[in-house]
Amino acid sequence: MRKSIATVSLSGTLAEKLTAIAGAGFDGVEIFENDLLASPLSPEEVRARAADLGLSIDLYQPFRDFEAVPADVLDRNLRRAEHKFDVMERLGSTRLLVCSSVSPDAVDDDALAAEQLRLLAERAAEHGIRIAYEALAWGRHVNEYLHAWRIARMADHPSLGVCLDSFHILSRGSDPGGIEAIPGEKIFFLQLADAPLLAMDVLQWSRHYRCFPGQGGFDLAGLVAHVLRAGYSGPLSLEVFNDVFRQADTARTAVDAMRSLIALEESVARRLPQAAALPVPPRPVVPTGFAFAELAVAGGDEVGALLRALGLARTGVHGGKPVELWEQGQARILLNAGEPAEDPSLAAIGLETPDPAGSVKRAQSLLSPTLPRRRAPHDAPLDSVAAPDGTALFFCRTAQPDHTSWTDDFTGASVEPAPGEITHIDHVALTQPWHHFDEASLFYRSVLGLRPQESLELADPYGLLRSRAMTNSDGTVRIALNVAYVGSHASHPDVSWQHVALASRDIIATARRLHALGGVLLPIPGNYYDDLEARHDLGPERHRMLRELGLLYDRDARGEFLHLYTVTVGRVFFEIVQRIGGYDGYGAQNAPIRLAAQHATADR
Ligand SMILES: O=C(O)c1ccc(O)c(O)c1
């Protein structure tokens, strides 16, 4: 289907927006009036610019507060409309969005609204223009899409139809199934926006929190399927009012927007047999585990010392690069001293996938940047793409008969992995810049086929962190995305810690060992244990042991969780976890305790 986007969805000048929209591969654009008014370009110049870029101007919008008014107001409104028709002729645009009135002048009278919209449509038709009438969710008298349709049907003019906007429909909880009762040719335009499910005033929600499909909680594919069943054949157009996107990088947001439409079209095609003609990207190849986590260590062996304390052994050195492989069980950590890094940081994640080449094809079809292979001639092929925060994701087959293993590149250190309690990487937590969080969750969902879990808020002494885990279905891949707040404390600018959580099959034994070493564990305050005793009755013995070893505890309906944290080195620390029963969380309860302790130790 043709793909379009409203200029209001992006930051920048109108000229910058058009360039970014064309660059991301859109076919058309909705010109939001304010963008034109503020532009030094004349309508003719905008028309020429769009044409040069291969963009059609699919809609001009919005025209407000028109219908169901007294006669004198109607005259003024028609005069106002004639001016807009002139602008549209100069722009070469033939579709005007009229949104339902919010004016106190408007009366609750459908017949009057229909009569006046018919008049508007007659005038528009003289200019070859069509009117798409949209019910705003907060419209004074018309705020339901089927109400707008009843009025348009009553007006009965070929140049008058409706504009459907997913936000206005789904934010009010209206049943989108009613769309199928509207003849497809009377749906003049379709605007798409997702949104997080928030309990708030609908106007504020719409103007500040809309997001691209797949980034929020609405079932957009279901809505689009109804629209297609109704017979609509116009563009899919994004109209997203979002405070963050308004200040984000224009070109990058446009690509994020396009990724959302490619993924949406795919979901529609998979759900609707008659939409089989829609182009679909290759299916996601869902990763099946962690092959490794790679830390950039910039020389020094503080991280190596920490890994040794945790029980990992240095089992190999790369043949051509200053990279070490550390292992215990299936937990593999690469320490890379060859990448520029100020502080130790998490540079890459290796994901086990049944089909590395397929993973890359999927990523490319969703516009993810693939990374040049940094390979020595004998290196096993490792395909990689860049996640939105710059972390490299490598697609691997570790020690599988059908594929060269990346581990073959590591030789030298003859140490066998020491037997111990660590079994594998449980999860990896990445810190996202606050303005890339929605982009990141769409990326992990659409490119890797991971499922977003509940979004959480974690209190830090100097800010509030948002956190959301993305997981595969059996929990063997868990990536926690944490949003750094913008810190304004001079000594605590923000929190950009990242961590690798290793699973232990006997965390008590691990904790005893680390405790005995001294200096490795993050200290947990006694107040935490006092509260833990109030919240849970685990018996005096267990409570004493948790307190003594500095272990943290959580439980959910399915099981229990024990975990601990190491001190931080640069931007990185390690967590050791043990899931007991089917516990499926990350100990979010305990994150504020951990964050405060980290700040306290960073102060010293
Ligand atoms: O918030 C608004 O005013 C507004 C304007 C035009 C639209 O298409 C819309 O959905 C909302």
Ligand SMILES: [Mg+2]
């Ligand atoms: Mg709209």
